[in-house]
Amino acid sequence: MAEQSDQSDAVLDALGRFDGALASVDVDAAVAAVEGLLDDGVDPATVLVDVISSAQRIVGDRWQRGEWTVAEEHAATAVAVSATEAVARYARRVPATRGRVVVACAEREWHALPAMIVGTALRGAGWEVTLLGASTPPLRLSQYLQDLGPDATAVSCSVLGALPTTRRFIEASTSAGIPVVVGGSAFGVDGRRATALGATAWAASARDAVAVVAELPTVVPEAAPLPGPAVGEQAALELIHHRLFTGLRERWALAAQVVTTEQLPLDSVAAVAVDVVNQALHAVWSALLTGDPTTLSETAAWTAALLFARGVEPGLVDELGRLLAADLRDFPLARDLVDRHWTDGALTAGRP
Amino acid sequence: MTGSKPAAPGAQAPPLGERAAPAEAEHGTRSLLSDQQLLAGARERIALTAEVTTQLAGSLNLRRTILRLFALVRPGMADWVMLAMADDSSSRLSLFGGKNPTFSTAVHRAEAEDLGLTRVLRSGRSELLHVVDTGHADGLDSMIPHDGLRSEATALRPADVLGVALTARGSTVGVLVLVRGAGRGFTEEDVALAEVVAARAATALDSARLYEERTRVASVLQSGLRPPVLPRPDGLRLAARFRAAAQHLDIGGDFYDVHGSGDDWLVVLGDVCGKGVEAAVLTGRARQSVRTAYHFDRRPGGVLAALNAVLYEEDSDRFVTVVCARVRPAADGRSAEVTLAVAGHPPPLLVRADGSVVETEVAGTVAGVLPDVAYTETALRLESGDTLLMFTDGIYEARGPDGCYGMDRLRALLPAYAGASPAVVCEAVERDVVEYLGGRAHDDMALFAVSCER
Numbered sequence: 001m002a003e004q005s006d007q008s009d010a011v012l013d014a015l016g017r018f019d020g021a022l023a024s025v026d027v028d029a030a031v032a033a034v035e036g037l038l039d040d041g042v043d044p045a046t047v048l049v050d051v052i053s054s055a056q057r058i059v060g061d062r063w064q065r066g067e068w069t070v071a072e073e074h075a076a077t078a079v080a081v082s083a084t085e086a087v088a089r090y091a092r093r094v095p096a097t098r099g100r101v102v103v104a105c106a107e108r109e110w111h112a113l114p115a116m117i118v119g120t121a122l123r124g125a126g127w128e129v130t131l132l133g134a135s136t137p138p139l140r141l142s143q144y145l146q147d148l149g150p151d152a153t154a155v156s157c158s159v160l161g162a163l164p165t166t167r168r169f170i171e172a173s174t175s176a177g178i179p180v181v182v183g184g185s186a187f188g189v190d191g192r193r194a195t196a197l198g199a200t201a202w203a204a205s206a207r208d209a210v211a212v213v214a215e216l217p218t219v220v221p222e223a224a225p226l227p228g229p230a231v232g233e234q235a236a237l238e239l240i241h242h243r244l245f246t247g248l249r250e251r252w253a254l255a256a257q258v259v260t261t262e263q264l265p266l267d268s269v270a271a272v273a274v275d276v277v278n279q280a281l282h283a284v285w286s287a288l289l290t291g292d293p294t295t296l297s298e299t300a301a302w303t304a305a306l307l308f309a310r311g312v313e314p315g316l317v318d319e320l321g322r323l324l325a326a327d328l329r330d331f332p333l334a335r336d337l338v339d340r341h342w343t344d345g346a347l348t349a350g351r352p
Numbered sequence: 353m354t355g356s357k358p359a360a361p362g363a364q365a366p367p368l369g370e371r372a373a374p375a376e377a378e379h380g381t382r383s384l385l386s387d388q389q390l391l392a393g394a395r396e397r398i399a400l401t402a403e404v405t406t407q408l409a410g411s412l413n414l415r416r417t418i419l420r421l422f423a424l425v426r427p428g429m430a431d432w433v434m435l436a437m438a439d440d441s442s443s444r445l446s447l448f449g450g451k452n453p454t455f456s457t458a459v460h461r462a463e464a465e466d467l468g469l470t471r472v473l474r475s476g477r478s479e480l481l482h483v484v485d486t487g488h489a490d491g492l493d494s495m496i497p498h499d500g501l502r503s504e505a506t507a508l509r510p511a512d513v514l515g516v517a518l519t520a521r522g523s524t525v526g527v528l529v530l531v532r533g534a535g536r537g538f539t540e541e542d543v544a545l546a547e548v549v550a551a552r553a554a555t556a557l558d559s560a561r562l563y564e565e566r567t568r569v570a571s572v573l574q575s576g577l578r579p580p581v582l583p584r585p586d587g588l589r590l591a592a593r594f595r596a597a598a599q600h601l602d603i604g605g606d607f608y609d610v611h612g613s614g615d616d617w618l619v620v621l622g623d624v625c626g627k628g629v630e631a632a633v634l635t636g637r638a639r640q641s642v643r644t645a646y647h648f649d650r651r652p653g654g655v656l657a658a659l660n661a662v663l664y665e666e667d668s669d670r671f672v673t674v675v676c677a678r679v680r681p682a683a684d685g686r687s688a689e690v691t692l693a694v695a696g697h698p699p700p701l702l703v704r705a706d707g708s709v710v711e712t713e714v715a716g717t718v719a720g721v722l723p724d725v726a727y728t729e730t731a732l733r734l735e736s737g738d739t740l741l742m743f744t745d746g747i748y749e750a751r752g753p754d755g756c757y758g759m760d761r762l763r764a765l766l767p768a769y770a771g772a773s774p775a776v777v778c779e780a781v782e783r784d785v786v787e788y789l790g791g792r793a794h795d796d797m798a799l800f801a802v803s804c805e806r
């Protein structure tokens with residue numbers, strides 16, 4: 001018992017040092033923090049999940065609160081990547097005896113680190129891992145699946161915008177009979193979205209990913225088709241995305257100028273407006289494909305938090321919902337989802 | 353007699369669908385029910401064979417095709433299943449499956465020479481053996497030339513062993529060995545069904561085998577054409593990205609390389625005309641020429657002049673654009689001296705630590721079209737926090753909804769990444785360009801960034 005709490009103290013302590021290293025973009029300090037734990041016999045999965053991933057979430061919160069720019073977020077992540085590589089050097093000492101997993105991010109997914117972390121955890125558990133990296137076209141995935149014939153495909157998806165392409169990965173994998181395990185923040189807090197998209201399994205963390213991959217069936221049937229009308233609307237929305245996006249951003253940013261009372265925040269609103277409008281449209285895609293409307297309420301809540309941190313009038317969230325619903329007039333399912341679920345989120349979050 | 357006796361070889365059973373009704377179907381009231389049962393059975397079999405065809409069509413990978421076949425066959429058609437595949441290029445017989453579907457091993461063909469398994473492989477005709485529950489030299493020995501696998505099957509005795517030939521494109525490529533335990537012997541119909549399934553499976557397995565051979569050849573050839581793993585020179589940080597126009601390939605017409613040692617390095621980034629495999633082959637030659645030239649002359653101008661001469665003499669209408677940067681880091685890792693030369697390539701950008709973006713002033717003729725070209729060099733100094741970014745035209749010519757991505761977008765993006773590590777700069781540019789494309793096709797894209805270590 002004492003030993004265990006010693007260890008969790010050590011992990012917490014390392015997390016503090018690691019977070020400092022990310023903030024000061026100090027690769028050596030970050031690597032030293034994780035190597036110290038590994039040398040003391042802390043399990044690689046614990047280092048990956050409780051130090052590196054936890055620190056990355058703090059990075060995200062700083063961006064969300066407007067304290068860090070995207071470039072700073074990116075620089076910190078490069079440090080975390082170096083630390084993950086250090087863990088990978090330990091993980092590679094474990095003999096690879098369990099078969100092979102291909103780990104990838106679908107198109108539009110640029111969060112490569114979560115995939116790398118999951119890949120490293122699997123390698124540490126004795127799997128041979130082939131990492132395909134960020135935003136991979138489905139043709140490239142298929143080529144690897146046919147060439148390597150892995151035991152499983154693992155797909156990491158952090159942003160809602162990549163759920164449709166993740167579905168294409170699920171199709172590519174299951175049509176070759178290969179089980180596919182998914183995870184990442186775009187899937188939310190449980191396996192519902194994953195099941196709806198036809199994934200074989202879902203896991204909440206890199207640690208759970210190891211357990212789940214060990215239990216996968218050898219062969220799976222091809223994923224069942226998704227409901228036709230919803231898929232049709234999503235595909236159409238994806239096709240006209242640029243037009244919808246441009247129209248919404250212009251009108252919403254205009255509204256932003258009217259509604260914003262303070263002078264300063266305008267800049268920050270303009271900077272996040274692109275992400276917010278994209279995310280809102282992507283939330284609609286996701287709700288259509290997964291049948292889970294919480295993607296919309298979550299995105300509204302997230303938008304509210306972003307705007308609140310930048311000192312902006314919260315009414316802008318509702319404004320975006322109204323504009324979105326109006327622009328979706330030709331898409332009955334999508335429009336209904338926005339009408340019914342955007343405001344839920346706007347009401348529950350981010351308010352002082 | 354112990355062991356096995358040959359039973360009616362399945363090859364003689366009538367094909368599925370043309371079968372006479374079994375004897376009991378001719379008796380009175382039972383016949384109606386049996387007809388229905390027969391019909392249901394036939395439907396099931398047709399469904400199964402259709403299933404086999406579609407399921408096995410989804411995979412070109414031999415291992416995955418085998419796993420899928422096992423999943424289709426077990427437990428419905430057999431309690432235990434093994435696949436033997438002949439490998440023409442060696443004297444081995446590959447064995448797959450058993451209790452653990454992912455198991456595989458290989459035995460010498462000579463070891464199986466006098467066995468039923470080899471008979472099936474040679475004759476292409478199925479054999480059904482009944483195995484009684486005593487003795488040693490039985491049907492299991494005859495069909496399973498591996499101790500571990502055989503003892504798994506032995507546990508099912510008394511059993512029926514069925515060896516079905518897998519014949520595709522005129523040759524028997526393997527044998528599917530099915531075992532059923534007590535009370536579940538193979539009927540004639542079962543044998544016929546197994547043969548239909550085997551026929552479908554054989555084509556899929558043979559295709560997968562051919563694909564695997566091609567993959568092996570291709571990946572050996574391709575390995576020399578893939579982007580290299582970058583060295584980690586003292587005093588410098590290097591990063592690169594490559595995204596192929598042909599999405600499923602990791603090779604194309606853009607290339608990069610790093611040569612050198614100690615405190616003297618040469619970074620090369622280039623673009624041959626064309627894309628895909630043909631272009632990749634040409635990059636292989638260009639890279640080799642640069643490597644050889646560098647051996648004799650470390651100056652970028654000299655390397656390019658030599659490359660130009662070699663490509664010109666090759667007498668092809670192909671040409672290559674290249675940027676060469678000789679980088680000499682200071683011992684403290686806080687600065688580096690750079691000498692640049694280009695052959696028809698866009699000049700690199702220099703992102704200063706303060707966020708200013710400078711286009712380097714360097715120009716030169718594309719390599720391979722004129723004889724005897726001299727390349728002028730430009731010198732610059734990288735200070736702490738500066739990044740030198742090299743790229744190919746696939747970056748600024750990427751076509752999105754608003755036309756080309758363009759150099760202006762690139763210059764506008766970079767100031768935010770002043771002082772960032774080369775890996776971050778490359779990732780940020782790649783992401784911005786690919787997002788800009790919005791899913792449209794693109795040319796090969798390559799990026800290379802260099803900065804001092806500190």
Ligand code: B12
Nearest residue numbers: 053056060110111112113154156182183184203205206209
């Ligand atoms: C670093 C980062 C970036 C970097 C990524 C660089 C890189 N090379 O990875 C950059 C700068 C490129 C980036 C860009 C963007 N990002 Co960002 N990013 C992050 C950040 C801070 C960390 C991501 C990370 O590494 N997490 C660590 C991982 C390991 O944790 P995790 O994702 O929770 O993963 C765990 C589990 O989910 C699970 N898991 C993950 N994958 C898998 C896979 C399988 C198979 C399994 C079984 C399990 C599993 O295991 C992991 C470990 O236990 C997050 C914040 C956060 N909360 O995560 C934001 C975050 C993901 N980004 C966000 C946003 C909005 C963006 C941008 C739109 C704008 C921006 N901020 O720049 C763009 C969009 C880019 C795109 N289209 O993909 C939002 C997403 C919001 C939302 N509701 O969806 C977040 C949450 C920030 C925030 N709080 O708002 N980002």
